[in-house]
Amino acid sequence: MSALTVTGLAKSYGRTPVLTGVDLHVPTGTTTALLGPSGCGKTTLLRIVAGFDDPDAGTVELGGRVVSGAGRTVPARRRGIGFVPQEGGLFPHLSVAGNVAFGLPRRLRRDRVRIAGLLALVGLDAALAGRAPHQLSGGQQQRVALARALAPEPSLVLLDEPFSSLDAALREDTRRAVVEALRATGATAVLVTHDQAEALSTADQVAVLRGGTLAQLADPRTLYRDPRDLDVAAFVGEAVVLDGVAAGGRVASELGELVLARPCPDGPVRVLLRPEQLRLTTGPGARVRDVDFYGHDARVELELPSGRRVSARTEGADLPLRGAEVTVTVQGTAVPFPVPPVAPPPVPRAPAAA
Numbered sequence: 001m002s003a004l005t006v007t008g009l010a011k012s013y014g015r016t017p018v019l020t021g022v023d024l025h026v027p028t029g030t031t032t033a034l035l036g037p038s039g040c041g042k043t044t045l046l047r048i049v050a051g052f053d054d055p056d057a058g059t060v061e062l063g064g065r066v067v068s069g070a071g072r073t074v075p076a077r078r079r080g081i082g083f084v085p086q087e088g089g090l091f092p093h094l095s096v097a098g099n100v101a102f103g104l105p106r107r108l109r110r111d112r113v114r115i116a117g118l119l120a121l122v123g124l125d126a127a128l129a130g131r132a133p134h135q136l137s138g139g140q141q142q143r144v145a146l147a148r149a150l151a152p153e154p155s156l157v158l159l160d161e162p163f164s165s166l167d168a169a170l171r172e173d174t175r176r177a178v179v180e181a182l183r184a185t186g187a188t189a190v191l192v193t194h195d196q197a198e199a200l201s202t203a204d205q206v207a208v209l210r211g212g213t214l215a216q217l218a219d220p221r222t223l224y225r226d227p228r229d230l231d232v233a234a235f236v237g238e239a240v241v242l243d244g245v246a247a248g249g250r251v252a253s254e255l256g257e258l259v260l261a262r263p264c265p266d267g268p269v270r271v272l273l274r275p276e277q278l279r280l281t282t283g284p285g286a287r288v289r290d291v292d293f294y295g296h297d298a299r300v301e302l303e304l305p306s307g308r309r310v311s312a313r314t315e316g317a318d319l320p321l322r323g324a325e326v327t328v329t330v331q332g333t334a335v336p337f338p339v340p341p342v343a344p345p346p347v348p349r350a351p352a353a354a
């Protein structure tokens with residue numbers, strides 16, 4: 001397995017820039033999730049890394065070797081990259097074993113032990129080897145697609161929204177099996193997704209793409225707790241955003257005085273909290289507007305005295321009723337984002353002296 005390094009990558013279709021100056025390093029044996037809204041350029045980036053498309057500028061290096069850019073293009077089939085598309089992409093006329101064997105060098109294609117080993121790697125019983133793809137569930141098909149991609153021991157595995165066609169229960173199981181197989185083989189992997197929970201739970205680091213540029217690259221915890229800006233914050237989870245005035249590492253806000261998570265100049269700020277930081281007790285303060293019960297926990301929508309709506313995540317056992325008044329206290333620290341001062345209007349120029 002090899003590290004992937006993308007430097008200064010740019011790509012336009014016609015006059016529309018799709019990727020601009022993207023830098024990304026995926027260390028050997030780790031998984032990076034490419035997370036971003038629809039149309040932000042995730043698939044384009046993946047296709048350039050795979051060698052299906054050429055960049056307009058920048059380079060792609062695999063294991064320190066330039067495979068795209070700087071006047072070089074190594075064809076896709078020589079990059080040693082395994083690809084798992086959105087929906088399996090299995091050969092319908094081949095059995096499960098035939099599909100997996102397709103990924104193996106010719107001399108190993110009849111090696112049943114090897115094929116059974118690859119199926120076991122992705123959590124599938126060897127008894128499925130003789131089935132046709134249409135006799136498998138969607139999750140099983142995705143696992144076979146991964147086994148096929150891992151069979152030739154690729155330098156890098158690319159997964160393009162591999163769980164998006166699966167329903168919630170199957171998605172979780174399949175995601176876990178895929179993560180385990182990637183870890184067991186020490187694979188270097190890039191996973192495209194627009195599902196923030198999937199990105200945070202699957203990857204060693206998450207690259208947030210926004211409008212074709214890299215908004216932030218960080219490990220999941222840093223991304224969630226210390227996002228670069230409020231857009232990223234809202235994209236990777238639900239955000240409670242309050243206005244306040246910072247002074248000496250604290251901020252006076254509508255939810256009381258909060259301790260800031262990082263240094264910040266005194267003055268107007270917007271602060272970020274996560275819904276699970278809000279604790280609710282009976283008493284005056286906020287009005288409960290709605291309660292969504294999920295079993296393990298619940299989301300309580302609150303209206304603060306200013307009219308601002310915020311969400312709290314709270315255990316499902318002791319929930320307030322819609323319309324009740326609750327006192328909100330905050331656990332932990334708030335992440336500050338200084339509000340840029342509003343530029344004063346330009347001073348009219350004095351007329352030139354006659």
Ligand SMILES: Nc1ncnc2c1ncn2[C@@H]1O[C@H](COP(=O)(O)OP(=O)(O)OP(=O)(O)O)[C@@H](O)[C@H]1O
Pocket residue numbers: 013018036037038039040041042043044045194
């Ligand atoms: N071959 C193409 N020709 C012209 N425009 C393209 C082409 N491929 C992609 N685009 C445009 O480039 C932009 C980025 O597309 P891309 O598929 O990379 O986004 P994405 O983040 O993967 O989106 P999604 O999550 O919806 O798959 C989109 O505006 C898309 O319409």
